[in-house]
Amino acid sequence: MSLVELNDVVKRYGQHTVLNGVSLSVDKGEIIAIIGRSGSGKSTLLRCVNGLEPIQGGSVTVDGTVVNDPGTDLRKLRQHVGIVFQSFNLFPHLSVEKNITLAPKVVKHVPSGEARRLAENVLRKVGLAEKIDAYPDQLSGGQQQRVAIARSLAMQPDLMLFDEITSALDPELVGEVLKVLEEVAREGMTMMLVTHEIGFARKVASRVVFMHEGRIWEQGPAAATLGSPRTPELETFLSAVLH
Amino acid sequence: MIREFTFIDFLYLLAATRWTLALTAVAFAGGGLVGLTVALLRVSALAPMRWLAGLYVLVVQGTPLLVWLFVFFFGLSIFGIAVSPWIAAAASFSIYAGAFLGEIWRGCLQAIPRTQWEAGGSLGLSFVQQLRYIIVPQALRLAIPPTVGFLVQLIKNTSLAAVIGFIELTREGQLTTASTFRPFTVYLTVAAIYFALCFPLTQWSRRLERRLHVAR
Numbered sequence: 001m002s003l004v005e006l007n008d009v010v011k012r013y014g015q016h017t018v019l020n021g022v023s024l025s026v027d028k029g030e031i032i033a034i035i036g037r038s039g040s041g042k043s044t045l046l047r048c049v050n051g052l053e054p055i056q057g058g059s060v061t062v063d064g065t066v067v068n069d070p071g072t073d074l075r076k077l078r079q080h081v082g083i084v085f086q087s088f089n090l091f092p093h094l095s096v097e098k099n100i101t102l103a104p105k106v107v108k109h110v111p112s113g114e115a116r117r118l119a120e121n122v123l124r125k126v127g128l129a130e131k132i133d134a135y136p137d138q139l140s141g142g143q144q145q146r147v148a149i150a151r152s153l154a155m156q157p158d159l160m161l162f163d164e165i166t167s168a169l170d171p172e173l174v175g176e177v178l179k180v181l182e183e184v185a186r187e188g189m190t191m192m193l194v195t196h197e198i199g200f201a202r203k204v205a206s207r208v209v210f211m212h213e214g215r216i217w218e219q220g221p222a223a224a225t226l227g228s229p230r231t232p233e234l235e236t237f238l239s240a241v242l243h
Numbered sequence: 244m245i246r247e248f249t250f251i252d253f254l255y256l257l258a259a260t261r262w263t264l265a266l267t268a269v270a271f272a273g274g275g276l277v278g279l280t281v282a283l284l285r286v287s288a289l290a291p292m293r294w295l296a297g298l299y300v301l302v303v304q305g306t307p308l309l310v311w312l313f314v315f316f317f318g319l320s321i322f323g324i325a326v327s328p329w330i331a332a333a334a335s336f337s338i339y340a341g342a343f344l345g346e347i348w349r350g351c352l353q354a355i356p357r358t359q360w361e362a363g364g365s366l367g368l369s370f371v372q373q374l375r376y377i378i379v380p381q382a383l384r385l386a387i388p389p390t391v392g393f394l395v396q397l398i399k400n401t402s403l404a405a406v407i408g409f410i411e412l413t414r415e416g417q418l419t420t421a422s423t424f425r426p427f428t429v430y431l432t433v434a435a436i437y438f439a440l441c442f443p444l445t446q447w448s449r450r451l452e453r454r455l456h457v458a459r
Contacts, residue, residue: 078364078367085362093380106372
């Protein structure tokens, strides 16, 4: 059974339809790169998966839980679905350690000592073990984003969502974040990532989904889809971002 | 009998200042409780709660404090409920401070970006947990300067309680004037005492505000 199942999802903001019947299923261990022009609905699609955006039609199911069912306890679901945002969204008043341990302690009742070790572990994974006592404003954008990834990893999610996580970074900082992402991918994490990094998508993703006008316009294995697009829209998009 | 304004009168004024401070403290505590409730209701997800709290603020901010004092002190006695000046003042000032503090604190809570709530919610924190661990600690920093600023207003406004016979600094000034017939000297002294109370707070509030701007 697939881990994520989107069935004919419709999302509207007032009159404007952002997602116009999107169906997609993601198996455990898959790495899905979602690409497309800004405004094509790719970030919205991602945010529907953990219930940040309510939907107006269709259904979203994650690991058997119907996300759009009003009776669903989203808090429970979100313990298993991590999300990393474009703008990091670290908690500025908390140290790196507290940023990472807050949810494990408060939500999962992990004892303090164990939480600290957990923080050390995930920070080592993102190569920032020495920053455990730093505050977010003492870190570069790339480091902040790596802490945000570590914070998400600390909840030991089954699925991770990445929403254009390198878009707010200076070009020279993009590499370090992508490297961490690759590391996470190598450990077998199921990932859905919205990205503008086509090269990265080709290298890491198992499948590429191209969004256009609120629909999935084209999808397939990364190398084939990016190498020989079947639709003129994807071809135009690729030539625009690659030049 | 008319007598001189002497040092002993000054000491009486200082003694009455205790009641100004006591009323301020009670109003701030009561108003703080009401204000916290109002602020939290106004950011809650439940629309009726938001409306209720909004209505409260609307009514209180749209009516004079003096009228509330009259309602409690004179109004309730019509129904045979004897209300002491203390109770009437404490209730009126708490209602008044609650509305203003509620608005100040609501603004501070809403100044924290939506994305901070999202980040907390995405980690599985409940609404109350998000408030407690993420939103309130950040909003608190923003809230201190305007709250201290409002405290200064509150100290000065307690003088209104003089009209229902609550003996605080201003009322004591009136009484002293009546027996010495030295309004100019007495009220200048009263003003000086208010100033001595408010000035350090104003300075403190300014310093906090500056520090906040430098930090962010």
